[in-house]
Amino acid sequence: MHSMVLITIATFLLTLLFILWRPRGINEAIPATIGAVIVVLTGSVSLSDLVIITDTITDAAITIMATIVMAIVLESFGFFSWVAEKLAEKAKGSGIRLFWYVNLLSFLMTLFFNNDGSILITTPILIMLLNNMGLKNHQKIPYLLSGGLIATASSAPIGVSNIVNLIALKIVDMSLYAHTAMMFVPATLGLLLLVFLLFLRFKKVLPNTIPTNVKGLSLPSYHPLKQNLSQFTEKNRSKFMRNILIFVLIVRLSLFLASYLDIPISTMAVLGSLVLLSWRWIYLKISPIDMLKKTPWYIIVFAFSMYVIIYGLNNIGLTEWLIGFMSPMVTGNLLNTSVLMGLLLTVLSNIFNNHPALMVGTMTLTNMPLDALSLKVAYLANVIGSDIGSLILPIGTLATLLWMHIIRDGKVRITWWEYIKVTIVVIPPTLIFTLVVLYFWVTWLF
Numbered sequence: 001m002h003s004m005v006l007i008t009i010a011t012f013l014l015t016l017l018f019i020l021w022r023p024r025g026i027n028e029a030i031p032a033t034i035g036a037v038i039v040v041l042t043g044s045v046s047l048s049d050l051v052i053i054t055d056t057i058t059d060a061a062i063t064i065m066a067t068i069v070m071a072i073v074l075e076s077f078g079f080f081s082w083v084a085e086k087l088a089e090k091a092k093g094s095g096i097r098l099f100w101y102v103n104l105l106s107f108l109m110t111l112f113f114n115n116d117g118s119i120l121i122t123t124p125i126l127i128m129l130l131n132n133m134g135l136k137n138h139q140k141i142p143y144l145l146s147g148g149l150i151a152t153a154s155s156a157p158i159g160v161s162n163i164v165n166l167i168a169l170k171i172v173d174m175s176l177y178a179h180t181a182m183m184f185v186p187a188t189l190g191l192l193l194l195v196f197l198l199f200l201r202f203k204k205v206l207p208n209t210i211p212t213n214v215k216g217l218s219l220p221s222y223h224p225l226k227q228n229l230s231q232f233t234e235k236n237r238s239k240f241m242r243n244i245l246i247f248v249l250i251v252r253l254s255l256f257l258a259s260y261l262d263i264p265i266s267t268m269a270v271l272g273s274l275v276l277l278s279w280r281w282i283y284l285k286i287s288p289i290d291m292l293k294k295t296p297w298y299i300i301v302f303a304f305s306m307y308v309i310i311y312g313l314n315n316i317g318l319t320e321w322l323i324g325f326m327s328p329m330v331t332g333n334l335l336n337t338s339v340l341m342g343l344l345l346t347v348l349s350n351i352f353n354n355h356p357a358l359m360v361g362t363m364t365l366t367n368m369p370l371d372a373l374s375l376k377v378a379y380l381a382n383v384i385g386s387d388i389g390s391l392i393l394p395i396g397t398l399a400t401l402l403w404m405h406i407i408r409d410g411k412v413r414i415t416w417w418e419y420i421k422v423t424i425v426v427i428p429p430t431l432i433f434t435l436v437v438l439y440f441w442v443t444w445l446f
Contacts, residue, residue: 005316008044029298032305044312059266060166061300066269071117073276084125095207103195106147110154114161118151127410142202148403156187156387168362176259190434197426310359322364335439341381342435346389350396354386389431
């Protein structure tokens, strides 16, 4: 028994080390899978536990994958290149106006899709846009860093924007509708404060004027949209893109309706992605078969494997220890519950990464004798800590590590120290503000 405990803990720590280190660019799903296999072989997780884990993550995994498929389809429509063009057009030569539009785009991308998808799609577009504007390295950083932080933090307002949030919702048996009703206002107000603090931090660096005639954002000649929709005028193209955007919005809203009606949200997400795939097949003559190659299936493997490892830690008694440690934080009044739980998850996320931190924190809460309201507040504070508080260090979220990798590939130079000098100033006040607003908002609702 003693050796099983030691092996499980060592496996967890080594798995995190390899996920964050990623030697030779190894995919994070590989060390997570190896770790999960070791935990199962030690007996920390039984076969019956695997059935429970599968049931817990299935709906979340299908929902996220369907959302990613929708994003890939939109990319083949040239939707995001069109958005970049509109971004440059709306800025009207103002670097400050462009800053606000970049952050609005990052917020909406995460709301409509998910945080990882937002980073993967939005960051290369912004790099292309800023390069074409001829901005210097230090002038690019305010747009890219603020956009990356907002894109990642924007998974807090609605649970469907982050696979870990969706899994945690299942663990605490909370509907997506209830999560959003209690979280959207506090988290969105927190994001507004965050972007305002980022603006104050970067105001002196932002260029006053930027080019208005940005070239090179149009679709390349070989793009299927050029070949199949070449007869479209710019007006028709804009109308086509707006119709796609309206459809995506309808699909997103249907997820909350499904949650309210107690229908699996994955059902609506899959239907939406199938309609978009059919739409693309009709207009671009591209078979849906290409999705088998383009969809990042490893996300499911990663989420499942990490949950297996966390479940093993739970089975060897980690949550029992955490219950004793966390009990004073979640008893007493709801303000203490909100602030202290959010701070705890912030610390855990910046040490261990927010994926395992949120899973551990959520599983611990479900084993505590809490009333329904205290459980919800504690859980939502966990989400705020893992989605916003985790941004202090680059290792706090996989999305941030992915962002660092993308901007380096785009030849934009930023060190970890330059990143931390910004986040250590803007994230803590945003975190505390959001947690306090959560308390007042929930108290007002109930």
